Amino acid sequence: KQEVTQIPAALSVPEGENLVLNCSFTDSAIYNLQWFRQDPGKGLTSLLLIQSSQREQTSGRLNASLDKSSGRSTLYIAASQPGDSATYLCAVDGGSQGNLIFGKGTKLSVKP
Amino acid sequence: DGGITQSPKYLFRKEGQNVTLSCEQNLNHDAMYWYRQDPGQGLRLIYYSQIVNDFQKGDIAEGYSVSREKKESFPLTVTSAQKNPTAFYLCASRLRQGADSPLHFGNGTRLTVT
Numbered sequence: 001k002q003e004v005t006q007i008p009a010a011l012s013v014p015e016g017e018n019l020v021l022n023c024s025f026t027d028s029a030i031y032n033l034q035w036f037r038q039d040p041g042k043g044l045t046s047l048l049l050i051q052s053s054q055r056e057q058t059s060g061r062l063n064a065s066l067d068k069s070s071g072r073s074t075l076y077i078a079a080s081q082p083g084d085s086a087t088y089l090c091a092v093d094g095g096s097q098g099n100l101i102f103g104k105g106t107k108l109s110v111k112p
Numbered sequence: 113d114g115g116i117t118q119s120p121k122y123l124f125r126k127e128g129q130n131v132t133l134s135c136e137q138n139l140n141h142d143a144m145y146w147y148r149q150d151p152g153q154g155l156r157l158i159y160y161s162q163i164v165n166d167f168q169k170g171d172i173a174e175g176y177s178v179s180r181e182k183k184e185s186f187p188l189t190v191t192s193a194q195k196n197p198t199a200f201y202l203c204a205s206r207l208r209q210g211a212d213s214p215l216h217f218g219n220g221t222r223l224t225v226t
Binding site: 031032034036041042043044045046049051089091093099100102103104105 | 116118152153154155157160170171202204209210212214215216217218219220222
């Protein structure tokens with residue numbers, strides 16, 4: 001059974017710092033991996049989707065990488081800003097019955 | 113603007129009452145999903161539908177029911193059989209199941225049952 005883990009559960013950094021969020025999964029047979037952002041009391045916003053054949057995707061200050069063989073993905077945030085404060089979740093799509101398996105998220109706080 | 117609309121944002125019910133949460137999308141997506149989010153538990157799949165008039169149970173379907181009579185709509189009913197219904201409910205959709213189809217979410221409905 002696929003399991004997705006995100007460590008650490010919470011992270012606090014000063015503004016301007018570059019940071020990396022981690023996501024690991026136990027079954028490498030995935031279609032894709034998606035990173036989301038969730039603000040308090042809101043739904044999830046899709047940030048990046050990496051297909052299984054890809055190694056990375058970039059959007060603005062965000063870069064996500066995927067290493068299927070080791071079961072890992074990282075989300076790199078450059079020059080962090082207070083507005084980046086949110087919970088970041090990763091989810092893997094194993095293709096089975098169309099269900100994504102989510103990690104529990106990393107709560108990021110960027111201090112001005 | 114295209115998106116997923118969940119209503120209402122907050123819902124309060126007495127124990128023993130059924131309640132229906134609305135989810136409408138105008139993205140022309142085939143697949144729709146209902147998730148439940150509890151503190152410290154992550155997102156858990158309740159039901160999903162990949163096509164009109166068809167839906168499947170997720171990991172925690174007991175005490176819930178759904179219908180998919182129209183492509184745009186996927187309402188979720190929380191029945192009195194659901195033992196712990198107070199939670200944050202999220203509806204999602206995507207174009208289709210597949211490698212290049214990202215999942216999009218609504219803004220959620222927070223249900224409180226007392």
